[in-house]
Amino acid sequence: MSAVAVAAATTAGPRVKRGWKIWVGGALLGILALFMLVGPLISGYDPNATDLEARFAGPSAQHWLGTDDLGRDLFTRMAVGGRMTMLIALGAVALASAIAIPLGLLTGYLGGWVDLAVMRVVDLFFAIPTLLVAIGIVGLFGPSFSTTLLALGLAFWPFYARLVRSAVVGVRDLAYTDAARVIGAGPWRIIRKEIVPALLPLLIVQTTVLLGFAVLDEAGLGFLGLGVQPPDPSWGALLAQSRGFVLSHPWIGVIAGVPILLVVLGINIMADVLRDRLDPQGAST
Amino acid sequence: MSKRQFRVLAAGLVAAVVLAACGGGSTDDPAAGDGGDDGGQSAGPLRMLGVEPTQGFDPATAFADASRVPMAMIYETLTERDGDGEIVGALAESWEISEDGTVYTFTLRDGIAFSDGSPITAADVVFSFERAKDGEALSGQLGTLTSVEAVDDTTVRFTLAGPMSTFPALVGRPANAAILSEAAVTADPDYFTMPTVTSGPWSLSEYTPKSQMTFTANEHYFRPPGIATIQVSFNNDPTANAAALESGSADVASVAYSDAERLKAEGTLQIIQSDQLAPLFWGWDRTKAPFDNKDVRQAVAWAVDREGKQEACWFGTGGVTYGNILRPWDAAYEEINTYRADSREDALAEAASLLDEAGWVEPDGGGTRVADGVDGVEDGTPLAFEVPYEGNWPAAECHVQLLQQNLQEVGIEVTPRKYDPAAYWGDVGNGLFTMYHGGAGAADSMDLYTNWFASGGSLTALTTHLADPEIDAKVTEAQQVDEATSIELIKELEQWQADELPMLVVGYQWPQVGMTQRVQNYKPGVDADSYTLVDATLSE
Structure with missing residues (x-):
């Protein structure tokens, strides 16, 4: 076998894996997105409408995923609940990014007392588990859609800010940023034109990974009764609701839990794919 | 993940499960004494x-069952109810009632003692009731107690301003009528x-x-x-x-x-x-709109689906009422069907009609009703409010969600609100809620009307906030007359509450143990x- 052939074989492996991941991850997320967007339209049910004659009905032609203790259509509630969960997750990640990225850039680039002060605050958050921070914030403001979003956003930013800051520290003294400084570029321009583009792959991957965590933590808060409040559905709230019937009607818990698993799996696969594409050196083998 | 990494992870998981299983079995053996x-x-x-006694162990101030149940285990009363609900002697062996029904003389059992072996005396009984009379839990019901005195070490005499046939039951009120050790309580501020x-x-x-x-x-x-x-x-x-x-x-x-x-x-x-008599109810703030108007309260009474909630939230246990609070086997029970309709459609029509009369009208195109000429309410204000419920009570969560659906059908917008159980009844007492979910127990019909609707009743102060001289007089009279007349008076009270709806009782639950x-x-x-x-x- 020639040297050229060996080289071709070693590059073919990751390509095959990436293709597989894109298809699986994309299909999972695509199907779930479709389910959330059009599910309630095709089912024709109001997610909160009760039908006491149809309580605990198993999956059937009328109710594709069955019904809950109040006869509400689980397919519709899962679809609407998925919207809630994803909106919270996206909002929380957006909020965390909006706080963490500027702070990380600033502290990493400026260093000195700004870095010291902000990183001590970050350390303070690090001393407490993320979910506990979120529970504390929900406890302070009361459980609701917006509080859950706020709580997760505020709980996630410290970790993200430290990551960005570390990356900036690694980039700010590289030759090309020094060169920009030498030709007279100001801090703002250096951050915007030199540092942020270098960080983009990291930011994209990290944001995607964080989205998976946000879905899980929303489910965690909802399961503890601290997320979206009944009768509005969210995946976490539906999982919590199913707990009361886990021994008598176990399929409700399965139906509530499987989409969480699938969406987090889909997000993680896509994060892997993005990492492989944007940072080929660190690609998984 | 490489195969090696996978194997290490799998081995770790198996080890964790095995360790957890070993740890679980090594603690207390359930069967071991x-x-x-x-x-x-x-x-x-x-x-x-059980639940934590969040209101502490002071019988003079704690009225929630979370505290009363453990208190009843450590404090005894003069009388108590046996397994069939009959009043029997506890620390008191017997009692006598004067002919005019105003003097009650209790004789203590021989040789009874506190847990440290010190004797329980009439002086302890006097101390306990003088303390209870000043406390929040029983002060209202002991309002007619003019004196309590120790005749000798084992005899204590209560004198009331008027006759009260329920007094032997009152001195047996679990936890709150506790007999305390005067020496122990006065010796230790904590x-x-x-x-x-x-x-x-x-x-x-x-x-x-x-x-x-x-x-x-x-x-x-x-x-x-x-x-x-x-x-x-x-x-x-x-x-x-x-x-x-x-x-x-x-x-x-x-x-x-x-x-x-x-x-x-x-x-x-x-x-x-x-x-046990454990009514389920909707409480409301009758001091302001919308529930200051009886028509609105009655509209809600028509609109709620009572059979549905009992089936869905209490799995068919307990019972449903359409006006009564008492159960069919209570002596003063006479069936009231004020809010029973031939069909759900008829019930909703009644509710809609009452809301229209009250000035809460449906806007063009339907949806949530709005005020139109309601006293103290700006026109156009939607008929919408939050309904809190205790967050640790799954049946209540179910019940409030059904209420939301029921009232939506007549244009009332309800937002269920899960509430911190520790703060719930305190905030009910503080009048923070427009409408709220509740359930409470009563030993019998007289206990119910004395405690829930008469001035000074512990639940009156907490929920209904009634101070109606006519009702007070009727409750008092029911305690002073012979049994047959008392039953007739309670029947009148049953009809009164069904019409006036100081709270809306929709059924009762039977706790499953x-x-x-x-x-x-x-x-x-x-x-x-x-x-x-x-x-x-x-x-x-």
């Missing part, structure tokens, strides 16, 4: 799941933090906030309890109780209605239900007392 048998008692411990010298069947031997409390049988109690040690672990999550019973980590716990049905069918546990097969001779009592628990034993 804590020592030898003592006077025919089961050594125990009996492991119960006595009620951890009361140790007590008159009840058990003593509180350990209390760890947020965790558990342990009770040890009082060897000086006149009716020795069948179980020497009772351990109550605090658990605010009733959905976990069934699993705890099934796994053998608890012996007695109330179980969710959905679990009760399943467990009954399986037959591995004992499932018993208490048919699950027990392992170890527990013998136990049945839930008719009130918060521990009378029936004293008879319980544990098989080894």
Whole structure:
């Protein structure tokens, strides 16, 4: 076998894996997105409408995923609940990014007392588990859609800010940023034109990974009764609701839990794919 | 992940599971006792799941069952209700009532003592009732008590301003009418933090906030309890109780209605239900719109689906009422069907008509009703409000969600609000809620009307906030006349509450109690007392 052939074989492996991941991850997320967007339209049910004659009905032609203790259509509630969960997750990640990225850039680039002060605050958050921070914030403001979003956003930013800051520290003294400084570029321009583009792959991957965590933590808060409040559905709230019937009607818990698993799996696969594409050196083998 | 990494992870998981399993089995053996048998008692411990006594152990101030139930285990009263609800002597052996019904003379049992062995005397009874008269829990009902005096060491005389046929029941009110040790209470300013010298069947031997409390049988109690040690672990999550019973980590716990049905069918546990008078109700703020208007209250009474909620949220247990509070087997029961309609459509039409009359009208195109000429309310204000419920009560969560759907059908917008159980009843008492969900117990019909609707009643102060001289007079009269007349007066009160709706009672629940097969001779009592628990034993 020639040297050229060996080289071709070693590059073919990751390509095959990436293709597989894109298809699986994309299909999972695509199907779930479709389910959330059009599910309630095709089912024709109001997610909160009760039908006491149809309580605990198993999956059937009328109710594709069955019904809950109040006869509400689980397919519709899962679809609407998925919207809630994803909106919270996206909002929380957006909020965390909006706080963490500027702070990380600033502290990493400026260093000195700004870095010291902000990183001590970050350390303070690090001393407490993320979910506990979120529970504390929900406890302070009361459980609701917006509080859950706020709580997760505020709980996630410290970790993200430290990551960005570390990356900036690694980039700010590289030759090309020094060169920009030498030709007279100001801090703002250096951050915007030199540092942020270098960080983009990291930011994209990290944001995607964080989205998976946000879905899980929303489910965690909802399961503890601290997320979206009944009768509005969210995946976490539906999982919590199913707990009361886990021994008598176990399929409700399965139906509530499987989409969480699938969406987090889909997000993680896509994060892997993005990492492989944007940072080929660190690609998984 | 490489194969090697996968193997390491799998091995780690297996090891963790094995270690967890070993750890779980190495602690207390559920069947193991804590020592030898003592006077025919089961050594125990009996492991119960319950709620924390958030209002403490002071009988003068605590009115929530969370505190009253453990207090009833450590404090005894002069009288009590037996398993059938009849008033019998507890610390009092007998009592006499004067001809005019104003003087009650109680004779204490011979040789009764507090848990430290010091004798229970008439002076302790006097001390306890003088203290209770000044406390929040019983001050209203003891309002007619003009004097309490010790005739001798074992005789105590109560003099009332007027006759009160329910006085023997009142001095047996579990926990709140407790007989305290004057010496112990006056000697320790922090006595009620951890009361140790007590008159009840058990003593509180350990209390760890947020965790558990342990009770040890009082060897000086006149009716020795069948179980020497009772351990109550605090658990605010009733959905976990069934699993705890099934796994053998608890012996007695109330179980969710959905679990009760399943467990009954399986037959591995004992499932018993208490048919105590425990009405389920909607409370409301009648001092301001919309519920200051009787038409609105009646509209809600028409719109709620009573059969549906009982089936869905209480799994068909308990009962439904369409006007009554009392149960069909109560002596003063006379069926009231004020809010029963031939069909759901008819009921909703009645509700809509009443709301129209009250000035809450449907906007063009339907949707939430808005004010149109309602006193004190700006025109166009939507008929919308939050309805809080106790966050640790799954049936309440179900009930509020059904209410939301029911009232939506007549244009009322309800937002369910899960509420912190520890703050819930305090905030109900503070009048923070427009409408709220509730459930409470009463020993009998007289206890119900005295406590819930007459001035000075503990639930009157908490929920209905009534101070109606006519109702007070009728309740008082019902306590002073012969039984037949008293029943007629209570029937009148039943009709009055159905019409006026100071609260909307929609049914009653029968708590479902699950027990392992170890527990013998136990049945839930008719009130918060521990009378029936004293008879319980544990098989080894």
